Amino acid sequence: MTIASSSPAATPAVSGQAVELTVVRRDGSSTPFDTTKISVAMTKAFLAVEGADAGTTHRVRDLVTDLTGRVLAALTSRGPNSSPGRRSVQVEDIQDQVELALMRAGEHQVARAYVLYREERTKARTPADPSGITDKPAPTVRAADGSRSPLDVERLRVIVTEAAHDLDAVDAELILDATLGSCYDGIAEHEVELALVMAARSYVETEPQYSFAAARLLLDQIRREALGRVHGEPRQASQADMAQGYAEYFPHYIRTGIEAGQLDPELGGFDLERLAAAIRPERDLGFTFLALQTLYDRYLLHIDKVRYELPQAFFLRVAMGIALREDDRDTRAIEFYELLSSFRFLSSTPTLFNSGTTRPQLSSCFLTTVEDDLSGIFTGIRNNALLAKYSGGLGNDWTPIRGIGAHIRGTNGESQGIIPFLKVANDTAVAVNQGGRRKGAVCAYLETWHIDIEEFLELRKNTGDERRRTHDMNTANWVPDLFMQRVEADGEWTLFSPDEVPDLHDLYGAAFAEAYAGYEAAADRGEIRVFRRVKAVELWRRMLTVLFETGHPWITFKDAANLRSPQQHDGVVHSSNLCTEITLNTTVDETAVCNLGSVNLVAHLTADGVDDDLLRETVRTAVRMLDNVIDVNFYTTPEAERANQRHRPVGLGLMGFADALAKLRIPYASDAAVEFADTSMEQVSYHAIEASSELAAERGSYSSYDGSLWSLGILPIDSLDLLHTARDGDVILDRSTRLDWKTLRAKVLRNGMRNSNVMAIAPTATISNICGVSQSIEPTYSNLFVKSNMSGEFTVANPYLVADLKARGLWDQVMVSDLKYHDGVLAGIERVPADLRELYATAFEIDPLWLVKAASRRQKWIDQSQSLNLYMAKPSGRALDELYRSAWRYGLKTTYYLRSQSATHVEKSTLQGTDGRLNAVPVALAEPTGAVCSIDDPDCEACQ
Template identity: 70%
Template sequence: MSLNLHNAEGASAPIIQLRSQSLAAASSEPSMQIIRRNGKVSPFDSAKIVVAMTKAFLAVEGTSAVASRRVHESVEQLTSEVVTALMRRAGEGRTFHIEDVQDQVELALMRSEHHKVARAYVLYREERSRQRAEEAAAEAKTAAVPELHVTLADGSRVGLDTKRLALIIGEACAGLDGVSAAPVLAETTRNLYDGISQDELALASIMAARTLVEQEPNYAYVSARLLLDKLRGEVLSHVHGIPTSASQADMATRYAEYFPAYVKVGIAAELLDPELFRFDLARIAAALKPERDLNFQFLGLQTLYDRYFLHEHGKRIELPQAFFMRVAMGLAIREIDREVKAIEFYDLLSSFDFMASTPTLFNSGTLRPQLSSCFLTTVSDDLDGIFKSIKDNALLAKYSGGLGNDWTPVRGLGAHIKGTNGESQGIIPFLKVANDTAIAVNQGGKRKGAVCAYLETWHVDIEEFLDLRKNTGDDRRRTHDMNTANWVPDLFMQRVDADGEWTLFSPDETPDLHDLYGEAFKAAYEAYEAKAKAGGLRVFKTVRATDLWRRMLTMLFETGHPWITFKDPCNLRSPQRHMGVIHSSNLCTEITLNTSADEVAVCNLGSINMLAHVGANGLDQAKLKRTVKTAVRMLDNVIDINFYTIPEARRSNMRHRPVGLGLMGFQEALQVQRIPIASDAAVTFADVSMEAISYHAIEASSDLAAERGRYPSFEGSLWSKGILPLDSIQFVAESRGGWDADRSSTLDWDRLRKKVTSSGMRNSNVMAIAPTATISNICGVSQSIEPNYQNLFVKSNMSGDFTVVNDFLVRDLKARGLWDEVMVSDLKYFDGSVGQIDRVPDDLKALYATAFEIDSAWLIEAAARRQKWIDQSQSLNLYIANPSGKKLDTLYRLAWRRGLKTTYYLRSRSATHVEKSTLKGTDGKLNAVSASTAVSHAPIMIPAAAAPDLDGIKACRIDDPECEACQ
């Protein structure tokens, strides 16, 4: 039975879980059968009586009543009475009609004097008996409202076209399992009024479908398709200059005629590069695949609408397939057979097999094609250098670049300033300026400027650096919007292990430490310690290493910063050791490239959708190879096409040509294979899948080298010596005096070594796993290498609030007859976790365990297996439900010991939660349409978006719309 009842407050609560052995025995009685209304016979199951009664209590008495022991016992007792009465009436082998069961439930409620609950149950039965007739009449009822009119943009009024409304909703539901046009149409009609605007009319149907997402995830596709109808009207009307609309079926022919007109309008509006008009537009337009518009979920399409589609005077001019083709044409603009390559690139993007990074999607094919994702700089120790770096930050951020600044060379507090014979104020005041600059340059409102400051652990300002994100203290020495990260040498971690002393220096007195790592750093550092003890240094401070380590972890927990990244593995395993030193990572800790006074490191990113490359039997190696080959070519093209805002970035990028191929949808790839993320099998899959990506990416870059030439600084690199990422593990092992790292492999790496040494490499670096927070939304998969945050939650980003349901879980629960309104209620109550829901089988609990239910050590083990194949790094978030100093210490020491190069956010769970009311009608703002609407908004259950607050201590919020690192 499916009882659709809510209490007066709209609240829901978990099903009362019965463990009675007698009920379990009764439910499994083989001789008991139920005849359903459609004539089918199924086994008797007393658990369904529990569900029905619980819903009745929910409808009348609400969450607090259900939570009480009294109601728990009542439901258990009543169910027992119903089962006993049925068995007494049955006799051996008796088959019941479903009405018999419901009669007994009704009688039991009345006899126990639960009159209000009984009344609700009776009303439900009556309502349910009329439901089919009402649904069948819904369309006719809608058509029979001739009095309604729609107000057009010019103020004129036309009659509501009910047939088209029904057509569009029906078309949106076509081909999707578990959805029906009737409830969407009925809810849409309920919110219409005479004189409704076009935008409000579009919103009414979109919101109607969104209210059903928590019950059936496929309604996310319905909502997207309804938004798509609004988008088609907006785009086609603007591009063609006359009010027009089109159904999805119409677009099979209209896309081809629209595309050349779109290119003309875009060029005339100075939004598109005129060179696009020189493509064979007829050939290009013929390659568009309108049916792929149907592959979007609502969150993905809304994100594109708000932030990616080109617009003129607030009116969008791009439809989804035109958007992907514009990006593809921009990336193919210098190819010899550019139509062929543009179509190849388009197929990869529009299929969601691979997605380019946000700056590439924003700017490809435009007049300012700044396509690179990440920029890394080193700040010089003088005023000219400091303020040049801040200016460079502004120029780089203007066109969507994320920044990583190495501040270690800047002298510390109290250091001597020769020019004024004064003392330095250290790096903190300058970081405040850099913080405010990042906020001022917001990329045209698309996203805030974002920067991460890095400081090495021996810098004398490190203790103040740790406090930058605190909410207390002198606000002039705080950077509330800047990300920060520790750049930690191995020697410090070894001192922590040994509970030894650690000495802090000012870099003007120890300038070579900045450029040293491994054994050379250790020797120089110990020499400076001796010099300081002998009185040869002016500014230094000695602390206990474990005390500083504890403070680093405390600040990481309290403020979410600074992140922990490791200097030595980054440098020891760098293919470009011969060309310089890696002084920091980037905004999201996955890029590890050299920087210097005359070189700003640049990286160009894109990510493979792992869900699209696996099946029940594992990786599709052939498809993965094809995807990687095309993706690496696209990323390499970025380097030559790119619009560089500062010469140091161009110089570096053209000289070394690094790219960063990553992945997303790792969690879904596991679930397709029925692999729990907290398992040895998941660690093995992380290893095998990353090995395949690495192998194919290195081979693709080597093939490009044979076609286009090696990158200029190739000679002397590890590549040139036949040393691949797997082989560079040895350097860390030697530096640490031994290191037990997994070095197993499955592919023919000897063949590839020979190929690389003979043909060379087109790119100095080829792999990096970025967070993919936004592009994964576009593709409708989980972020990067992340575990599921929750199985049901409200996701917040710059486009609003969105109900997210794990459709894999829903599919499995449906297959086992467990997906119903009570399960939705339970998921809300338990914050998206199935772990505490008794009726969910153990295998599903393991498969769908959420981020805070698993030990993050599993994430580190999987990351360590990936790291052996990656020439850069990976954005690795760690989750801890109940933080303690000991747990954090164990976790981050494990990350270091396993040879990880970097870690990213530490996620902590909220100790208190927002009221868990129904999600129906609560999906927050909808930027695509007018905010004024007849649709009501109820309170939102937002455990995912709420800022974790543990005894007043703040940690990073999940998908914080104000946190650029999460976007």
């Protein structure tokens, strides 16, 4: 007889009659029999003998299932029935049968471990006699100059105790014991610091609070390094010391940065004593280990790789840089610092990198149109290099470039098309790697009617002529509505070279459809030299096939982006950006620029939803900060400065959406989640538009305001009508509202708008890590995984799930093993209650249509777009077709990566058991990935 170990209770048949087992506890009470407890106890014994990874192996899991069945069979076949169909068993009888089953299976060491486990449980039930602890002699520590001194165990105890402060699940003595066990005689000072951090981080997979403890131990290392560099002498400080230490350190830090030529000398003109007094040292305790390590590796300023910037000084430096042009810049800097350091809002990575420095390139995204001549092409590639140098992410519109076979008057030859030039642009992005902090990142956009579109689709393939491949460049289709309509009608589609159809590039909607049909008729009459006819649905299938195979080109929609653009009076949106959330006009003379930042949704939650008053306060300050970026920004090209000063677009987004759902107990795959996406974005939209309008009253409207949709009283929610009319109603839109939009329209008409565009939801790949929340609008990837980025590999456990499992008595080492075995997915762990499996369903368990529906409800409030990844566990041609047609029909402007599950899942490994090796490296792989991109794609960081 084999009974599944995951069965909570069992009623096996004996002599044809079902028998219900009851367990008699040691206190005489009774409880229903639960086979799960047997399998958990056995698994713990295997873990004790074979290591923490044993529970993830098929051999152990199958054996535990089999042995649990044997124990159950033995218990039901012996002893008297307490009543017909019932049988009572003592706890000791169950444990005896477990021991016997293990011995009969030949698992003698595991049986011994189980005996020891029983003994430990027995001791735990009896009061233990206090006993003294014999300390072994402390090892010596080797300083940088070679001198030695005894290891200061008491200081370690202070640091570890501080690290565990207010973390009820963290055992300071456990960290200290593990650290001391790793120390050897003659250990270097930096190795002691590493041993502390490694000791704490090894427990993160079993208790997420250890991530905060590890961060605080890393903070001790950062304090020693920064204080020593700023003060010019070795210094150590505990967290308690920093209550006064920050105030003393901060003016020295500013002077150090200015003398090193890294900080803008204008920062020295602030009231440094007043600003230093505003620093909140306790906020250093809010970082997770991933957050602080990322901050240390890539954001904190350094001289010769020695950091001199502490975390709160970092936030204040960024705030000071953004406040440079304010009238009362000390007050504003403190206001901005409060917002950033509280994690309620965070500016994008370029702003964090460069604010307050001598090269303050603070903008996130740049969109260009490449001109159709050799000089224009290489000017565009040169501008890419200049824009990427200081952390900008690029979107290039390549549609104007004539296609292969087109006539070149200057040489009387034929064009080789856009592919050779894209190869040059690709290699330029690789070469300009932003000082080694991250590679240059660019996305090429091409409209679907371009004659080179079929070769464009092949750019990311791993086969074919390498000279016509761009493995490092992102690509995206810029798809007009007419193409989608031809696909649905199973019609033909004509490809053209833009030199013969030049106006198609600047047309959309009905005007595009009319001109396109005219050019098709001209081609039929022989008046167009270069064209080709294809079946629209066959081209669509090829687009979806390569998207699945390579992750590119992404699918983005030209007409939705333009028909709802507030700036359609002053140009055309020809592409999106690197991460598909920016939709701004571009010309050869104007490079669109966007300045990004994101609201942390979780930081604004109450039990009833979003705290509207707090959100309004956050958004008002955030929009002011984003607008300030435009004026303090360092522009690397005149085209970028011209566009940004004329139109002043900003992109306010959000992050922590999945965390917010978890806190509100709303499953991602639910109508309630779609409603929350709607209501929360409505609040952000309302306050962002209001904030920009109030700034316009204070500072004036942007230059090209007159004639915009804003000036006509048409807000993003109203522009839905324009899309509905253009598509003759063939679009699924929700027009419901909850706030007083009539009053806001009147305010906009009265005050104007400071910014042409106000909202865009970026991926927040890095800044969400710093805040310790889920990325952007993404669903949870996995409930236990190892996150890989440029700072290393970090164990991440879903803290909300862990808290729920603890509350139900289900969080233990066996559950950790189960999560590893099932790649962080709860569906296969039957002892997890159904409501938790639904609440914590991961990205690949969710029907992607839920993501589209939620995105559609956000899109109605957003004047730009959103970085929307789509997840599909088992892609098929039909499923992809339905998904992307739905994205178009639901009115989305853009989509981002299509992610499918990789063959390589989470490594079944652990950080525990490193045996004190201080150079130990986590061996787990990254979480499930997309076709060719990791979940934390470094390219995304150009946005955030």
